[in-house]
Each structure stands twice: as structure tokens, then as C-alpha cells.
Amino acid sequence: MATLGNPLATPYRPFLDAASIVIALYELRHASDGKFGTPAGGGNWTGVVGTLQHEMADFSMDLTVTPGRAEVVEYSRAYIDESLVILSSKPKPLPEYLSVVRPLEGEVWGAIVICVMIWGSVLWMMERLSHWISGRRYLSFSSSMFYGWGLLLEDRPFEPPSSTSSQILVGTWLLVYLIVSTGYKGSLISHLVVESKSSVINSMEELAERGRTQGWVWGVSGVPMTGAYRPFFASSPSPAVLEVYKHIKVLNCSSYPVPTI
Template sequence: MCCWFLEESGISQRPEARVVLVGPPKGVEVVLQNPLLQNAIHALYLTLENLGIESKRKKLASALKVDLGLEEEWGNLHVYRKCLYCNAGDADVRLVRRWTPDLGLGAKDELFPDEFGDFNGHKFTVVAKRYFPYMDASLETNEPGSRLTVLDSLDTRIFLALARYLNFTFETWSTADSEFGVDKGDGNWTGMVGALQHGHADFSCGITPTRARGQVVDFSRVYIPEPWVIVSLKPQPPPQSWSLVRPLTGTVWLALVLSIFVFAFVLWLLQRAWSWVSGGRGLHLCRALMYAWGTTLEDPPSEPPANPTSRMLVVWWLMFCLVATTAYKSALIAHLTVQLESPPIDTFEDLLGQRGWGWGMSLTGSAMQSFLNTSPDPVIRRLGENVQRLSEVDRTSKVMRGKFAIVEPKYYIKAIVAKNFTNRVGYTPLHVGRKEYAIFAGLAFGYRRGAPFRSKFSESKQRMIEAGLMKHWIDDVFEAFSLKARNAKAKSGEDELLQPMSNGGPVVLSLHHLQGAFYLLFIGCACASFSFLGEKLLVRDLEAAQPVA
């Protein structure tokens, strides 16, 4: 009956509830050590002894010292308490109060003392997953679900600080599937969430708290924010093959070409009208067009038009060409020496606006995947529809090839960039977006349901947060990791593969810069060749058509 009542009351998930049980002395150990009371912080057991053969009414009256009109016959009342960690870190039963007719109820020991100031060397089981810089660990064996050896990281420093302060030890284990936690659909979860759900571990390393996960595990307060960012190749200069046309916009080029044709037509029209009036020699339309084209290229014909009206038109055309060519040449010099770059990708809108681009995220980003699929924001939904779930190697290799971006937590992806894509002087070809998306509150420790020590851990971590230790530790971990990675690259020679395209010094124009001019020359030569072939064919056809004398 007692176990049924404890199970139905859900007392195992209510550690702060006060539990008072009454029974015979022989039931103390059995009842207080019941697994249903493993999380109970305040559990008392009262025993009534030396009452002889009395009715329950007399026993109750003697225990409470209430006059019920019964014959007075006093006995002893013993109060036992369950302590969670008093027996070298294990649970035990202690006698805390004894009531006798002579001495009454003593007040030597507290009924509900604070048990979490000292865990007396209790060993906790922690479930973790490598997620640097938040958690770093190495497997002791190659078998799935084996024990981990923790390495320097933010969570490791928190674990060690709590262990020293609260006097406990811990051992860290991985999960067989190496996941944070995904709902299987039948109420059971995978990964770390599943291990906590089924009581295989006491608490976990940092994990993203969500509404769905909160239904099967408990979370402490968030101790570190986890903003998400976009990572892509740094903006690259456009191809140099179009460097000759890039100084002017398409609208300006179109207006310039139309101006040449309009000027040539007006010049031809004026010359033809003057020739009709004065009887002088007119101007052929093709020659007027070449006149306009040569003037634009700063090589006008040596003979100006004969009539004053056409000369006035040419004067204004020369002024127009002076302004246009000066502006073009100055802009061309600037474009050849200072390379313009495409705008960086900082936001989801920037990413979706790129043509032919793809994007991806990690295979274990279950919380982020759920957010992308259920967000009411159309931009987020569109991002989730085309996201690719890839491994770390595949994601980063696609980014380095270009036209691909990854969406990752800020500190996590910065660690990957620092390790694999940064040289010893700090240069990296990757761009971390400036826009930070606070999609989730951050990271928090997960606990099995009803864990009695959760409040104490949260209180201790709050002190660390207020002291500024979290920010200091993660910056220190990241700095040490980055320095180690840079030194390793310098020794291995991989550092030479990550060099900036320009050192910011004087630019010496090379074939790379002037390739557009050579392409233009080749196109001109090809056009002249085709024109020559066409002319030869035309002449041959004309000669064949003439009658033989």
C-alpha cells in the first residue's frame, strides 16, 4: 500500500516535497531506502515504541500529548530521516529526534538540514558529447557508449569547479548513437536526452533546452548564450575578364552606345542637308559613324566638317567625349588597382538572395532542424526546406569550394575555423556573418527528472555567471585552442595554403588584371578575320557573276 501510494503521488519527481511516514521500527530501512524516495530531500519516518497493547487512539494521543480522555500511558517516539549523501556519498538512514516522557522532544539535530553543501565524495554519472568549445572529450575505447576522458573546455571547467566546491566526483560517458536527443515518436528519446529520460545518467553537459525536451528531462538555468551565425567564403573580387566594362553600369553603357549612333545620324543628316542646299559634298553614314566612334576613342579624323552647323555639333560632342572618357579611365584605374568585392553574407535574407547557392548544417542539429521546420517566419521556413544535413568535413569542404554556406552556433563554428582554416597570423578565407540569431536561449545542463541536486547546481552556476567566469572561461579556452592550432599548422607547412589574396600594398598590374584588354584584342582580331573572309567571298561571287568578254 505504501509503495502504491508513493508511485501514484509522483513523489520521485517532486524532490522538494515533505514526506512523513509512520510505521514500526523494522520498516525504517525498507521504507526510506525505497527507490521511489531516491530523490526525496525531506523524508521522515516516525516509529512508536514501548506502548504495550494499546489502541491506535491511545498511541496517537500519547505521541501528540493530547488529552483524549484516555488512560495515560506514555511511550517513546523516534524520528528517522533519510540522508542522500551522508554515508560516504551514498544514501543512509539517521535517527534525528527522540521523544521520551522525561526529556520531551530533543532539538539536537535539524529535521531538514541542507544536504547539498557537501556531497561527501558522491560519484555522479554524466552523459556528454563532444561539442567544442562547450564540451571536449576523447573516447577511452572505440566502442559506442564508452567512457570519456574530459579535456579542457567550458563544461569541463564547470564540472571541476562544482566538484571541488561541493565535494563530489563524476565519470563521463558517451551515448551509443552520439546524439543530443531526438524524439523517436513513441515517447522515447535518443542520445543524451534519452539517457537522462531513462535514468541512465544523473546529468548531462550543455544541451539546448526546448519545450519538447523539457517534458522528459529537467534543465537548470542557461549558463551561456548560443547565437547562430552564417559562415561562407569571404567576398571575392569578380572575374577580371569583365574589368573593362565594370567601371560603368549597364545603363551608362547603353546610353553611351545610343549616343554614338544618334550623333552619327544627326551629323550625317546635317551634312546631307547642307550638301542639298549648297551643292557641296555630303557625308556617308558609315563615315559619320566611324567619325563618332573615333572621337569617343580620342582619335577624331583630321578633317572637321565643312559647314559651321556640323562643326558646332562636333564641338559639343568633343566636350561630351572628354567628360565620358575621363570618367571611364579614372574608374578603370580604380577598378584595376582596388578590387571590388561582392557583398558579404550576413543574414538569412542575404543567403536566400544568392543565385545558385546552397547551405547546410550539422547532422546532429536536431533542435535547429525542428525550429526551421516549425517557424512561422517564411524566410526561416524557406531556409529549412533546402537545408542539407552534412558531416563537418563535407560542410567545410563545400564552403571552401564556394557558393555554399553553413548555419552553425557561433562559438562552435569559430573553433572549426580556427583549427582548420586560419593561419598563424590569424588570416582565414572564411567569413563569419555579423548578424547573430538568438534562436535559442543558450545551453543548460540536463538532469534526470526529479534530480534533488539540480537547485544547488543552478545556484552555484549562477554565482559563476555573476562572477564573470563563464565568459572568461570560454574566451580562455578558445584562445588557447586557436594558438595551439596555429602553431601546429606552422610546423606542418599547411599554413602556406591559407594566405590572403592581397597584402594591402602597392598593386602592380599583371596579366591577370589586364586579361580583359587581351580578350578584347582577340575578339577584334577574330572579327577582322571574319570580315576579311566575308569580303573575299563577296568579291569572288561578284567576279563570277560578271559576263566574260
């Protein structure tokens, strides 16, 4: 029988015990190249699949079914024990000092800053134009900018503009402030009441994004991928899956403590 790893420490132990009773004798050996099996060219396969293909073993266990392998070896009934899953650390509470900015996305905050600058510039130009026409007093550029921020931060303005057009512009900005303030306060209350935690990984796209933006690293346990998972990653049409495969590391799980269940 061809295998890879230690089958005596797996759920297949009962099958081997039963085989020893029925057959009375069997020989257990590893694949010579230590691989599960990938195409080697010319219709040949490496690893466990190649061992079965060239009749150097009668049967094997724990071999994933793929269309290519099914052409050279005969599978019995398939037992799916587990699927490909992503394991990561548990979600952690987000920093409390960011609670005041978390209710709105970064794009929204950026849009607010740009709108305040544009609104302040328009107010200053309207005030200057009114001064040239009627000789009325006008706000300086810095005062126009702080005027917009004061309205947005609920700081009572020191004195409203003198021209009618500027007053209409201020009234429009007050309407914008009402909409933004209502949404921000409602979201802020919900973030303060319910503890926010970091998001979990649910897709390869999210994993690749974490690697680019947060420097995440990932890997697989044991030996490098030499079986069915390798062509899944290496020939995937998804750019995210290819990026994940490019940065996969092989981890020695024996150096990490594993609790006994």
C-alpha cells in the same frame, strides 16, 4: 545527462570534471534520435529537449534557448559562446586584364554603347536631311557611327560635318565625352594603384545571389540541422534565407585538414 556530440572534447570538460567531484557519479548518454530537439506535435519534442521534457535526463548542456523550448524545459543561466556566422574563402585579387573595364559598372558600359548608337543614328539622319535640303555632302551611316566612337576614344575626327545642326550635335557629344572621360580616367587610376579584390559575403542576400550567378555552394558541418537553427531558416520571412536553407549541404569536416592552434 543528455547531450549530443562529444562533450569531452568541448569547453564543457571543466564542468564535467567538477561534477564528478561533487556528485561523485553521473551517467552521460546521447539523445536516442541524435537530434537537439524540434516540435514533434501534441506538445512533445524530439532529441535532447524531449529527453528533458519526459524526465529521462536531469540536465543537459549546449542547448540553444528558444521560446518554444523554454515552455517545456527550465533553463539555467544562458552562456552565449558563439553566433551564427558565414565563413568563406579569403578575398582574392581580381584578374588584371579586366582593369580597363572595371572602373565603370556593366550598366554604365551598356548605356554608353546605346548612346553612341543613338547619337550616330541621329547624326546620320540630320546629315541626310541637310543633303536633301541644300544638296551638301553627307556622312554615311557607318561613318556616323565611327564618328561617335572616334570622339569617345580621343581619335581626331577626319572631317567635321558641314551642316550647322550636325556641328551642334557634335559639340554636345564632346561635352558628354568630357564628363565620361574624366570619371573613367580618375576611377582607372585608383583601380591600378590599389589592388582590387573580390567582395566578401556579409548577408544571406549576398550568399543567395552568389549561388544564382556564380554557382556557389554552402553547407554546415557535422550532422544536419536538427536544433534551433532549423526553424530559423525554414520559417524565415526572408526569401533569401529560405533559398539558402533550400540548398544547404551537410559537410563531413573530418575529411578536411584543420590546423592545430
